[in-house]
Amino acid sequence: MNTSNTLSRFTLALPLILRIGAAVGGGYVFSWGFVALLIAGAYAAGMSFHDAEHLSAMVGMLVFLVVFLWAFAARSVARVWAVLLVGAGVMAGAAALVQHALV
Numbered sequence: 001m002n003t004s005n006t007l008s009r010f011t012l013a014l015p016l017i018l019r020i021g022a023a024v025g026g027g028y029v030f031s032w033g034f035v036a037l038l039i040a041g042a043y044a045a046g047m048s049f050h051d052a053e054h055l056s057a058m059v060g061m062l063v064f065l066v067v068f069l070w071a072f073a074a075r076s077v078a079r080v081w082a083v084l085l086v087g088a089g090v091m092a093g094a095a096a097l098v099q100h101a102l103v
Helices: 002-043 048-075 077-102
Strands: none
Touching: 002 048, 002 077, 048 077
16 A cells, blocks of 8 residues: 555544544543533532432433534534533533532
């Protein structure tokens, strides 16, 4: 196989690889941050820990589904990565602050 042909195929496949990575990896990280924040917030609001944990897991699955689909529907792959990573970081940080305030 020709080197330029291989490079051309890789260049064509790169946007799809980035979207799949954003949908699976970025979606997981974003959902994890969301679940952590929801558990901490629900527990701080007075819900029992296990109820907050189960509610967050159920809602987290729906969030993952929405994020997964959005990663393929969005026009810009860079925007998808930025929103997922920044959102996950902000939610994980907020969850850590809430947890620190509770302990």
